[in-house]
Amino acid sequence: MKVRKIPQRMCNGCMEMKSKKELIRIVRSPEGIVSVDLTGKKPGRGAYICKSEECLEKAFKTKRLNRNLQTTIDEDIYASLKDEIKNG
Template identity: 75%
Template sequence: MKVKKIPLRMCTGCMEMKPKKELIRVVKSPENEVSVDLTGKKSGRGAYICKDKECLEKAFKTKRLSRNLDIAINEAIYNRLREEIGNE
């Protein structure tokens, strides 16, 4: 039986490689709209963040999420991420 390969992605907060299912995806669509993608299937440029408040705050302070997506991210997206992490 073949061993299934688990896709890994890097968290923009702690810069650690983790399984894709453990991370939250933030996506910039081709129309330059930034949104939180809980399904992981929206088209566009994606960046990943751990389900950890410390990682989110670190990514916010260093503006890594903005740099990875190459667009300014407004406070509403960060608030939505905080909400999603709080629900976990």
């Protein structure tokens, strides 16, 4: 039986490598729309963040999400991410 490789991604808040399933994906579509990708399969440029408010605060304060997605992120996306972390 072959062991499957678990995909690893880096959190933009704490900068730690974690498995893809532990992280939330934020995606910028080819049209330039930024949204939360719960399935992890939406097309576009993605950035990952832990499911903790501290990591989200760090990534937002240092503008790492803006840099990785190559766009500016609005406050409403930030609020929806915060809600997703609290509820999820």
